[in-house]
Amino acid sequence: MRNRSAFMLLLPGVLAICLFLFFPLLQTIWPTLGGNGYSQFLHSGYNRTVLGRTLLIAVVTTLLALGLGLPLALWIARQKASFKSVLSVVILFPILTNAVVRNFTWIIILGKDGVLNKVLLGLHLTQQPVTLLYTNAAIVIGSVYLFLPIMVTSLIGSVEELNLEVEEAAAVLGATPWTTFTRVIVPQLTTGILTGSILVFAGAMTAYTTPQLLGGNRHLVMATLIYQQAMTLGDWNQASVVAVVLIIMTVVVLGLMRLVTRWLDRRPSHA
Amino acid sequence: MLKANNKVLLTISAVVLFFLIAPLVMVIITAFGTDATIAFPIHGFTFQWFSNVFAQPDFVSGFQMSLVVALAASVLALVVGVPLVYALTRYHVHHQAWFQTLFLSPTFIPEIVIGFALYQALVITVRLPLLATLLIGHFLLCLPYVVRLVTASMVLLDAHIEEAAWVYGSSRLKAFVTVTIPNIRASLVAAFMLCFINSFNNIPISLFLNGPDLSMLPTAILNYLQNNYDPTVSAISVLLMLFTAAMMLLVEKVLGMKALNQM
Amino acid sequence: MAELEIRDLEMSYDKHHQILKDLNLQIKDGELVSILGPSGCGKTTTLRIIAGLLQQTGGQVLVDGTDVSKLPVHKRQFGMVFQSYALFPHLTVFDNVAFGLKQRKVAKAEIAKQVTEILTITGLQDLAKRFPAALSGGQQQRVSLARALVVNPRLLLLDEPLSNLDAKLRVSMREEIRRLQQRLKMTAMFVTHDQEECFAISDRVAVMNQGKIEQFDTPQTIYRAPKTVFVARFIGYENFLPVTAEAGLTYHVNGVALQVAAAVPQAATLTIRPDRIALVDAPGANTVAGTVQSSTYLGNAYRYVVVTKLGTLKVDHVGLSRLADGAAVQLHFPQDALLALQD
Numbered sequence: 001m002r003n004r005s006a007f008m009l010l011l012p013g014v015l016a017i018c019l020f021l022f023f024p025l026l027q028t029i030w031p032t033l034g035g036n037g038y039s040q041f042l043h044s045g046y047n048r049t050v051l052g053r054t055l056l057i058a059v060v061t062t063l064l065a066l067g068l069g070l071p072l073a074l075w076i077a078r079q080k081a082s083f084k085s086v087l088s089v090v091i092l093f094p095i096l097t098n099a100v101v102r103n104f105t106w107i108i109i110l111g112k113d114g115v116l117n118k119v120l121l122g123l124h125l126t127q128q129p130v131t132l133l134y135t136n137a138a139i140v141i142g143s144v145y146l147f148l149p150i151m152v153t154s155l156i157g158s159v160e161e162l163n164l165e166v167e168e169a170a171a172v173l174g175a176t177p178w179t180t181f182t183r184v185i186v187p188q189l190t191t192g193i194l195t196g197s198i199l200v201f202a203g204a205m206t207a208y209t210t211p212q213l214l215g216g217n218r219h220l221v222m223a224t225l226i227y228q229q230a231m232t233l234g235d236w237n238q239a240s241v242v243a244v245v246l247i248i249m250t251v252v253v254l255g256l257m258r259l260v261t262r263w264l265d266r267r268p269s270h271a
Numbered sequence: 272m273l274k275a276n277n278k279v280l281l282t283i284s285a286v287v288l289f290f291l292i293a294p295l296v297m298v299i300i301t302a303f304g305t306d307a308t309i310a311f312p313i314h315g316f317t318f319q320w321f322s323n324v325f326a327q328p329d330f331v332s333g334f335q336m337s338l339v340v341a342l343a344a345s346v347l348a349l350v351v352g353v354p355l356v357y358a359l360t361r362y363h364v365h366h367q368a369w370f371q372t373l374f375l376s377p378t379f380i381p382e383i384v385i386g387f388a389l390y391q392a393l394v395i396t397v398r399l400p401l402l403a404t405l406l407i408g409h410f411l412l413c414l415p416y417v418v419r420l421v422t423a424s425m426v427l428l429d430a431h432i433e434e435a436a437w438v439y440g441s442s443r444l445k446a447f448v449t450v451t452i453p454n455i456r457a458s459l460v461a462a463f464m465l466c467f468i469n470s471f472n473n474i475p476i477s478l479f480l481n482g483p484d485l486s487m488l489p490t491a492i493l494n495y496l497q498n499n500y501d502p503t504v505s506a507i508s509v510l511l512m513l514f515t516a517a518m519m520l521l522v523e524k525v526l527g528m529k530a531l532n533q534m
Numbered sequence: 535m536a537e538l539e540i541r542d543l544e545m546s547y548d549k550h551h552q553i554l555k556d557l558n559l560q561i562k563d564g565e566l567v568s569i570l571g572p573s574g575c576g577k578t579t580t581l582r583i584i585a586g587l588l589q590q591t592g593g594q595v596l597v598d599g600t601d602v603s604k605l606p607v608h609k610r611q612f613g614m615v616f617q618s619y620a621l622f623p624h625l626t627v628f629d630n631v632a633f634g635l636k637q638r639k640v641a642k643a644e645i646a647k648q649v650t651e652i653l654t655i656t657g658l659q660d661l662a663k664r665f666p667a668a669l670s671g672g673q674q675q676r677v678s679l680a681r682a683l684v685v686n687p688r689l690l691l692l693d694e695p696l697s698n699l700d701a702k703l704r705v706s707m708r709e710e711i712r713r714l715q716q717r718l719k720m721t722a723m724f725v726t727h728d729q730e731e732c733f734a735i736s737d738r739v740a741v742m743n744q745g746k747i748e749q750f751d752t753p754q755t756i757y758r759a760p761k762t763v764f765v766a767r768f769i770g771y772e773n774f775l776p777v778t779a780e781a782g783l784t785y786h787v788n789g790v791a792l793q794v795a796a797a798v799p800q801a802a803t804l805t806i807r808p809d810r811i812a813l814v815d816a817p818g819a820n821t822v823a824g825t826v827q828s829s830t831y832l833g834n835a836y837r838y839v840v841v842t843k844l845g846t847l848k849v850d851h852v853g854l855s856r857l858a859d860g861a862a863v864q865l866h867f868p869q870d871a872l873l874a875l876q877d
Contacts, residue, residue: 005443009358012351013374016414020407021377021385024392028384068287075284078275088532089519094291096515096534098472100492101508105294107496108301108309115297115311148291177277206381208475213496223383227478230387240391243384250381431620434587437607438614439685440637446608453624 028240037241047225047242053136054221055249058205061143065151065200066193068144073155073192074185088156095149103213106142107133110214134216142210147203151196158192159185194261198254205250222246295512302505309502320506330507332484333491337471340402340487344409345466349459351410352417357447360425361433374418377411382475385411390479401482408476413466420465424458425451457530464522465534468515536598536688536721537563538584544592545579545745553579554745557593561723566715568724568732571742572768577725580742581693584723586610597688608637610689613682617694619674621666627653627677628662634685652684655714672703679711683718690715690722696731708735729769733757741765759796763875766805772848773811775804777874785874787844793820794872801874808837808850810871814864821866826857840865 032038041047076087094102109115110132117129132138162185170184186193208223215221220228222242230239297311302320304313324330355374359367377385389408393399399407432454436446452459477487486494496504523531543557553576561567569577582588584595586607594601602610613634621630628649635645653659656676666674675695682690692711696704712735715722726732732739733753740750741764749761760766763774779786783797785804792804814821824842831837835850840863849865857863 003362006358006362006364009354009362010364010370013355013414014370016351016410017373017376020389020393021380021411024388025380025384027392027396028388068283068290071280071283072287075275075280085528085532089528090288090292092531092534093512093515093519094295096468096472096519097295098489098492098508098511098515099474100489100496101298101511102295104496104504104508105298107500108297108311109294113308113310118311145290145294148287177274177279206383206475208383208478209493212493223381223475226383226387230479236391239387243381243387246381247384251379429618429620431616431618432622434585434607435614435616435620435681436622436633437587438585438610438612439634439681440608440611442606442608450622450624454622 029244031237032240032244035237037237038245041238041241041245050220050222050225051245051249053219054205054223054246055253057136057139057143057211057221058201058253060140061147061204062197062201064140064144065148066197069148069151069155069196070186070189070193073152073159074181076152077156077159088153091149091152091156094145095153099146099207099209100213102146103142103210106138106145106214110138110141133214134219136215136219138214139211139219139221142214143204143207146207146210147200150199150203154196154199155189155192158189158195162188190261190264194257197257201257202250202254205253206246222249298505298508299512302502302509304502306502308500309505320502321510323501323503324507324510327491327495327503329486329491329495330488333486333488336486337488340406340409341467341470343406344413344470345463347406347410348413348417348466349463352414352462353421353459356418356421356425357451360422361430371418371422375415378415382412382473383478386476386479389476394480401480401485405477405480405485405487408480409470409473412473412476413470416465416469417462420458420462421455424455428454457526460522460526461530461534464518468518537561538689538721538723539596539599540580540584540593541596542593543580543583543590543595545576545583545588545590552745554583554590557745557747559740559747559750561721563721564719565737566712566720566722566724566735568726568736568739569742570726570729570732570739570768572727575742576745577727577742578693581691581723581725584689585612585614585691611685611687612689612691613685613687614691615675615678615682615693615695617697619666619678619695619698621674621677621681623666625665626662627658627664627666627669630666630677631681631684634681638685648684652680656680656683656710671699672707675699675707676710679714683714683720686718687720690720692722692724694726695724696726697728704731705734711735741768743768759873760805761876763803763805763877766873766875770807771805771873772808773806775844777802777804790822790843792867792872793869794874795870796874798874798876800876802877803875804872805875806867806872808848809835810868811847811849812866812868813849813851813853814866817864818866820869820872821864824863824865826859826861826863828859829856831856838863 076084076091079087111117112129112131112133114133116132120126120130167180167184170180175184206223208227211219211221211224215224223246226239226242226246229235229242300313301309301311303316303318304310305315305317306313358364359370364370386408389404393404393407394401428451433446433451436450437443441449472489474489474493477490481487481490492504492507519531522534538561540557540559543554544552545554546552557580559567569580571577579588583590586602586605590603595603622633625633631649631652632645635648640648650659653662656679658673658676658680661669661673666677669677678695695711696707699707708731724732724735736753738751739753739756740747741756742748743764749756749765756765757769760769760771767774775787777785777787780801783793785792785794785801787804794804817823822842822844824840824847827839827841827846829836829838832850835852836856838849838851838857840847840849842865847865
């Protein structure tokens with residue numbers, strides 16, 4: 001009797017996922033199997049470049065977000081409660097702000113007549129406006145800007161769980177702040193680092209808006225390639241192939257990240 | 272010891288915070304300039320770009336459409352999500368972790384792929400109306416937020432409280448409404464807000480699912496931005512930021528700062 | 535209020551794990567019965583089945599002779615005090631206590647009257663408007679009790695209600711529970727793993743082990759005459775001597791003949807409490823020689839570990855001076871203190 005009520009409560013959700021997610025995905029994947037779509041995809045040097053660019057942008061974005069996010073998270077987590085919640089709101093605000101708006105800011109900054117070029121010309125660091133927008137670097141900057149707050153949020157939770165006495169013990173034993181940071185704090189944050197990195201990596205790898213706005217048509221990534229194949233070129237089969245490759249690549253890299261972290265974090269797991 | 276007032280830490284944090292906030296402040300300023308293209312620093316001062324926002328039919332109808340879809344998708348996600356979370360946290364369901372993963376699975380699929388797959392399967396093959404498919408896509412986007420937030424608060428809520436309500440004469444349904452819901456209210460509101468904001472802001476899912484009379488606000492801005500470079504976009508950015516701030520303020524007023532930090 | 539009878543109760547989550555086996559228990563009207571046992575023995579499961587929170591796989595729960603097994607929990611009209619108190623966090627003390635009466639559709643004025651009355655009895659009248667989060671553990675416990683008592687339940691169930699309180703509060707709360715239960719003449723079932731608490735509060739005690747009741751008796755009888763090794767061990771007997779041969783009132787342990795006051799058929803073990811072993815000067819009947827191996831100061835006595843032919847024994851001795859390690863002693867077992875046990 002009780003199992004039946006649980007079943008009834010779960011049923012709508014299970015049906016929704018099966019009908020609206022799994023069925024459409026199978027519909028997309030099925031026609032790509034059997035044909036030579038995948039070998040065609042991999043044989044094209046252009047496609048390989050796009051795949052490589054996508055991976056590179058995601059990796060660099062994740063590393064930068066981690067490098068910038070870690071100190072900020074550490075600093076925020078150790079402020080007084082009232083100041084901390086103000087800072088948390090400051091971090092939350094961009095997360096909840098439309099991605100178009102956040103990417104748009106970088107069009108203004110990086111454009112040919114943009115803020116950054118004005119500064120560079122004004123300081124006579126360059127004679128000609130530098131091409132900043134519509135480059136891989138622009139996509140990376142935009143992605144870091146987009147995903148940094150998510151990284152910081154994941155890390156703050158992890159930092160708050162740290163036992164301060166462990167760091168005091170390190171200090172008593174003669175550790176400098178830098179040693180404490182690298183040898184004591186960071187090793188204890190693997191869970192938060194992994195969570196944040198997974199979110200940022202998956203986000204940067206599959207994002208559409210940022211590469212579309214900051215990369216332009218000449219710097220396609222997998223997500224923009226899907227759209228181009230389907231809507232501009234009308235090649236639905238090839239678009240499906242790209243979609244499947246994107247899913248597989250994301251899953252593979254995330255799996256690898258998990259493995260590496262498990263290898264780095266050989267302490268007995270609590271989960 | 273790495274103290275909170277460590278100079279190096281403070282400097283890096285200040286720079287990173289500047290990196291996060293300054294661009295948004297700059298956009299706000301550019302919305303008030305009189306130049307025909309976006310310039311920073313601005314010349315003059317005008318509200319004309321704000322009135323221009325409302326003169327764009329795409330923006331106005333997109334806003335309405337985004338509002339309706341986000342509201343409907345969030346409600347739908349709660350209606351489907353809360354019962355299944357209740358089942359997973361209050362009954363001994365076999366393969367519980369497996370179900371949990373199932374309901375979070377939309378987060379593992381790139382949003383653009385979800386939009387693409389829904390368009391192919393539901394719009395082309397099943398011939399479902401575009402609006403219904405769009406709603407389904409946004410529902411898939413929302414469901415994991417409900418599952419995650421509500422599960423967390425159901426796990427924290429002492430299950431004996433519901434049992435006490437049963438012992439003192441409430442049926443399961445009545446106990447859920449009078450005892451469980453008041454105690455997970457914060458997570459329900461937070462989940463609704465997150466669903467609403469994320470659906471409202473979403474682009475990739477809506478990308479394939481728009482038509483001549485079905486355009487969402489973010490896609491409308493994206494299209495506008497690809498053809499124009501005037502402060503109208505800055506103005507609508509300001510409005511969207513105000514919108515976000517209003518939502519956050521609402522959560523803070525209804526549930527307090529703690530709930531906001533949970534989001 | 536009511537009589538409770540548990541008949542052949544069985545519970546298993548799957549084929550391999552049987553939690554309860556053929557459990558039988560009767561509680562008379564107005565009686566407070568405790569189930570005492572270690573964690574995992576099935577005592578809480580039994581209580582939850584009686585409450586209707588769990589469905590048994592076999593057997594019956596009868597209240598005043600009527601089987602309530604099929605009755606859903608919210609129709610049983612019991613009261614229950616949970617280990618975590620389980621107060622409704624979103625309701626005030628007053629509304630927490632009024633909850634059950636509201637479900638029973640009692641008139642508003644009557645609810646106010648009854649709630650006020652029970653809050654006065656439990657000493658909570660000044661806290662009526664507070665929320666649970668603003669109460670101490672002891673106060674929360676009182677609210678939980680008041681909430682259970684106000685509905686005038688047919689049966690009052692208490693699931694380890696004192697285990698989250700500090701030692702001092704535990705003693706005063708258990709006295710209060712006993713006082714209220716007797717004053718309101720409630721039939722009550724109390725589940726605990728604390729022997730002292732259980733003896734202090736109960737009319738009768740059921741000692742439970744691995745899903746079975748090992749002994750069901752008054753506290754006095756259980757303390758004086760535990761029937762099994764498990765019961766003896768659980769209530770503080772520490773010396774257990776394996777019987778090698780028996781004849782009437784005489785049992786042989788490793789060749790030493792020991793006399794007991796009451797024989798038990800097929801007894802396999804003799805037991806005695808450390809404080810009932812006497813240190814005597816000369817050998818004699820029921821006496822064995824030994825050597826002190828170590829000693830500990832307990833405050834009111836010295837605890838000696840003594841090596842004897844019977845095995846290593848624990849002996850508590852009240853004395854001014856402490857025996858040195860290695861000292862030779864004679865241990866005497868008074869006949870009435872030495873108990874024969876079945877396994």
